[in-house]
Amino acid sequence: MRNYSKNTALSQAREESTGLSNTLLKIASNSDISDIFGDLVPYPHSHYFDHSINRMVYAWYIDGFFDTSKNVRYLNDIIARFKISCDCKLHSFKKSNNENINPFKLKEFQGLKSLAKEQLKHTLQVNSLIRGDYVFTCIVLQAEKYIKTNGLIDYSVLESWAFENFIDIAKDKGTLKAKCNNCWNWYFDRDWKLFHTVRIKKDVEEVMATRVEHAIRLGKNKEKENIAKIKNAITGLMADAMFKKKNGTWNGKSIAQYLNLDERTVCKYLKSL
DSSP states (O other), X not given: OOOOOSOHHHHHXXXXXXXXXXXXXXXXXXXXXXXGBTTTBOOOSEEEEETTTTEEEEEEEEESOOOSHXXXXXXXXXXXXXXXXXXXXXXXXXXXXXXXXXXXXXXXXXXXXXXXXXXXXXXXXXXXXXXXXXXXXXXXXXXXXHHHHHSSOOXXXXXXXXXXXXXXXXXXXXXXXXXXXXXXXXXXXXTTOOHHHHHHHHHHHHHHHHHHHHHHHHHHHHHHHHHHHHHHHHTSTTHHHHHBOTTSOBOHHHHHHHHTOOHHHHHHHXXXX
């Protein structure tokens, strides 16, 4: 963590020379999330109740200002984990030059990762993290809410929701738009079927198909094996003496006992030989 001097001139000179500043990230929540502070995420620098949105707001100063496309994705990833874990949303995000604050490193929020994964295990819509992308997972979860309510997804509504809940600075608007577009296309191509419904149905069909194919293959292999055994038995040097009746027909019972096969199976294959 950086320790800023209280000397304003020195702090200003340091910022001018290094270009360093902080990010003030505020997360809004419908409920008290203080039980995750300390172990999973750092204690916020401040918190208050925002009457305009009727939510608690928690604020953290984070080391560095996230003004590049790549850095915004890191920050959005943390916001997504907050949303999945605690049903929180982005309140605000801005640059800050408060030299009296010791900012947190972004890696100090990594505890949210395990919490988000655990929460997703109990989520009916999506039972696993999609490609390790928390932001895309959030968009999918929201899309499924729209499908359950309206039967389909209005793309403009989904995109507006994404821009409202995640940082959408000009440099990274394209990333959020692409995620929304991919999500919308996926459900459109499947007639607005829910992700887990399509996934489970596909898995069951694949498993059943595999089992049936396996059973048929085993049956055919067993049939070939039994036919070969019977054929070898009735073409051997002692076949007539061992397996033929006085009337010249094959004794299915004797062949079955000799080959340790079912008599009905032997009689069935003898007809085709």
